[in-house]
Amino acid sequence: MGAKSAETRARILEAAMDLFRRQGFEETTMREIAAEAGVATGAAYYYFDSKDAIALAFYDQAQQDLEPLLAQALAGPQTLRDRLSALLEVKLRYFAPNRRLLGALAAHADPEHPLSPFSQQTRQIRERDVESFARALAGSGIRLPRDLSPQLPRLLWMYQMGLILFWIYDRSPAQRRTAGLIARSAAIVERLVKLAAFPPMRPVRRMVVELMQSVSEDS
Amino acid sequence: MGAKSAETRARILEAAMDLFRRQGFEETTMREIAAEAGVATGAAYYYFDSKDAIALAFYDQAQQDLEPLLAQALAGPQTLRDRLSALLEVKLRYFAPNRRLLGALAAHADPEHPLSPFSQQTRQIRERDVESFARALAGSGIRLPRDLSPQLPRLLWMYQMGLILFWIYDRSPAQRRTAGLIARSAAIVERLVKLAAFPPMRPVRRMVVELMQSVSEDS
Numbered sequence: 001m002g003a004k005s006a007e008t009r010a011r012i013l014e015a016a017m018d019l020f021r022r023q024g025f026e027e028t029t030m031r032e033i034a035a036e037a038g039v040a041t042g043a044a045y046y047y048f049d050s051k052d053a054i055a056l057a058f059y060d061q062a063q064q065d066l067e068p069l070l071a072q073a074l075a076g077p078q079t080l081r082d083r084l085s086a087l088l089e090v091k092l093r094y095f096a097p098n099r100r101l102l103g104a105l106a107a108h109a110d111p112e113h114p115l116s117p118f119s120q121q122t123r124q125i126r127e128r129d130v131e132s133f134a135r136a137l138a139g140s141g142i143r144l145p146r147d148l149s150p151q152l153p154r155l156l157w158m159y160q161m162g163l164i165l166f167w168i169y170d171r172s173p174a175q176r177r178t179a180g181l182i183a184r185s186a187a188i189v190e191r192l193v194k195l196a197a198f199p200p201m202r203p204v205r206r207m208v209v210e211l212m213q214s215v216s217e218d219s
Numbered sequence: 220m221g222a223k224s225a226e227t228r229a230r231i232l233e234a235a236m237d238l239f240r241r242q243g244f245e246e247t248t249m250r251e252i253a254a255e256a257g258v259a260t261g262a263a264y265y266y267f268d269s270k271d272a273i274a275l276a277f278y279d280q281a282q283q284d285l286e287p288l289l290a291q292a293l294a295g296p297q298t299l300r301d302r303l304s305a306l307l308e309v310k311l312r313y314f315a316p317n318r319r320l321l322g323a324l325a326a327h328a329d330p331e332h333p334l335s336p337f338s339q340q341t342r343q344i345r346e347r348d349v350e351s352f353a354r355a356l357a358g359s360g361i362r363l364p365r366d367l368s369p370q371l372p373r374l375l376w377m378y379q380m381g382l383i384l385f386w387i388y389d390r391s392p393a394q395r396r397t398a399g400l401i402a403r404s405a406a407i408v409e410r411l412v413k414l415a416a417f418p419p420m421r422p423v424r425r426m427v428v429e430l431m432q433s434v435s436e437d438s
Contacts, residue, residue, distance in 0.1 A: 103329070107328075110388045168329075169329045171331075191423040195419070204414065208407060211404060211407065214399060214400075215396075
């Protein structure tokens with residue numbers, strides 16, 4: 001893509017995000033997006049064949065933007081709970097201006113919907129996001145049981161999805177309830193991950209690993 | 220409510236459910252529901268002031284219908300895993316004809332939406348549903364730690380909500396994947412509940428209890 005072309009694409013994406021925030025995702029048309037960006041409707045379709053494609057481009061952009069911020073957030077904290085808190089805080093702060101938009105998109109839990117966090121279309125984004133939890137774990141100094149280790153980043157990713165859902169509908173000032181939930185739950189997660197290595201936990205650990213494997217094999 | 224009145228109300232509810240299943244919840248109007256039930260639109264509004272009210276009446280009806288079925292399902296099995304499986308199986312079998320409709324309603328995770336499973340409007344239904352888990356626990360013979368005991372039914376209810384979400388979008392034949400997930404996860408839940416009583420689990424147990432308390436106090 002040439003510089004001019006990349007610039008136009010970025011302008012359309014930005015105009016779309018503006019409109020989505022102001023008037024809602026469902027309520028916005030490609031025609032309006034093109035007008036807002038100052039391009040012909042056909043030109044908008046040249047770059048994005050649908051609003052869904054724009055939303056996916058937003059997810060993708062977010063991931064690129066977050067990469068250095070996450071690296072920075074994970075540079076300091078040592079304990080798993082602090083690393084998880086830092087990681088989640090950075091993500092939520094980044095998405096805060098689009099919290100309501102995420103609410104509209106979060107309605108798609110159906111894995112067959114392109115914008116679902118569980119869809120084929122978001123797979124690559126999801127896998128890279130799971131990676132961020134692998135990094136949070138790696139620097140924590142906790143020795144992970146061998147069987148659990150490959151599954152744990154994905155388990156933590158699911159934990160994150162639950163927190164994000166809570167955050168989207170958190171109407172407390174500055175989403176204070178979510179902050180409290182993150183602090184408390186991250187401490188619990190750290191404790192459970194440490195406990196998972198103890199011999200009496202072995203049977204339940206194996207059951208969890210097998211459950212995770214069976215779910216991902218099926219899909 | 221007189222017998223005639225109750226009969227009319229039931230007829231409207233049934234007509235509405237038929238239409239919701241056939242053409243979708245969002246796509247159905249009160250006018251169509253009235254026509255399908257053979258009553259004037261005004262009469263339909265006399266019994267239900269909105270489609271949301273009809274959906275809530277359906278939830279309510281479901282709970283009444285399920286009561287004896289759940290009692291029966293819990294009469295046999297002894298272990299917690301079997302009791303949980305039996306309870307979930309009965310509920311999913313009951314809702315199976317309306318699985319797609321539940322998908323449409325499940326889009327409302329927002330606690331401020333009347334049809335959300337977390338809303339004020341569904342509170343009573345939710346509390347009675349939580350009760351079914353208290354009964355599943357009570358008959359299992361597992362001695363529950365005192366601090367965890369009051370919170371556990373609610374934790375299990377959340378576990379159920381996760382399973383229901385999985386089931387709604389489960390496209391495997393006869394939702395076989397969900398059946399597998401229930402069997403595996405119920406065994407894990409049983410193991411964790413038993414482990415929770417062990418002394419080394421005490422700190423994490425307390426953290427979970429405090430988390431649950433803080434979330435329900437806030438709301």
